[in-house]
Amino acid sequence: MRRIILLVFIVFSKMSFAQLDSTSRSQISLVTCAPGNELYSIFGHTAIRVFDSTNGSDVFYNYGTFDFDDPNFFAKFVRGKLDYYLSVESANDFFLTYQNERRTVTEQVLALSSQEKKSILQALLINISGNNKYYKYDFLFDNCTTRARDIIKGRSSFSQEKLVPQGTTFRNMLYLYLDSSGMCWSKLGIDILLGSKIDKPVTVEQSNFLPDYLMLAFDSSNVKHKLIEDRKVYKAFGANNVSKNNYQPLIVFIMLLLLMMLASFSKNKFVQKIHFYSSLFFVFMSGIIGVLLLFMWFGTDHKSCSNNYNILWALPTNFVATFIANKGVSYRKKYFRFALITTLLVLASWFFLPQQFNISLIPFVVMMAFIYKKFSE
Secondary structure, eight states: HHHHHHHEEEEEEEEHHHHTTTOOOOEEEEEOOOOOOGGGGTTTTEEEEEEEETTTEEEOOOEEEOOOOOOOOOHHHHOOOOOEEEEEEEEHHHHHHHHTTTOOOOEEEOOOOOHHHHHOOOOHHHHGGGGGGEOOOOOTTBBBBHHHHHHHHSSSSSOOOOOOOOOOBHHHHHHHHHHHHHOOOHHHHHHHOOOOGGGGGGTTTGGGGGHHHHHHHHHHHHHHHEEEEEEEEEEEOSSOOOOTTTTTHHHHHHHHHHHHHHHTTOHHHHHHHHHHHHHHHHHHHHHHHHHHHHHHHHHOOGGSSSSOOGGGGOTTTTEEEEEEEETTOOHHHHHHHHHHHHHHHHHHHHTTTTSSSOOTTHHHHHHHHHHHHHHHO
């Protein structure tokens, strides 16, 4: 059924392409969907709308599609090898989806010449045919927004203006969405998984890798080139309120640090036993995180996960060190002294490394230094 619908849309699109001329009433729009309340939707979405009143076709081209039924879906997703593809959706289905998610949709109808419309539509038809529709998604450099931008950019009077202050990084831009949505734990996870590449200042073109910023780029281009013919906003009502307490991880780790320090001074044997096994657990978990970071760096195609300096405090060797922490072997103390010195150096250079660490991790890393000191005695 889905293939039949897709075929109908393509036929309509080809009819639209054939009929586009200087007197055509066809419209091509950049459509920007507001952020949702879930992590996968928190940065918004971009699509291209093609409306042709002469034949009644009204469809959306969406580069953010992937197949949950793809063989080895999870493994491909984790390794960055999952194929995303361009799909076509009816206007009714598109708007219904975002109304149900209570997300506002903004449409910028583009002021294009007949030839520009033909060029854009032809590019979309080429993109959706056969294997052309598939591409390897990259969150920062090749996503549903950059694909829509590139389709329009080379075929219109679109020119980009500076959208963010000088020195703004990818991480700074992601923070705006994560902080405003109160996703403090997701922010922590992103800060741990993504490496130093997202701490490089964005160029003018790179700054519109997010839907809202591409929309702003079109607005700014409109001042000089009259790129936008009309602007329509489809308001969503009853959006859910979200908690904006962005200090939960910091509070939790401070409390954890204090509890571990207090437990270490206790004379109660039961408390001492809990403290010892808790220490082993944190050494083990930091090792697991380190192994994960190594895998994401060298074992996947996720470019933004490379050059990750978090590995300096999440030592992969801790995964093995857990099993010698309670042994009387001679190298046990040497290893934990090395881990202690490394961790202290990381803390001393926290704000000078070429990667921005999450501030919530400071008490956790201090706790790890405290644990290393105990095991090195």
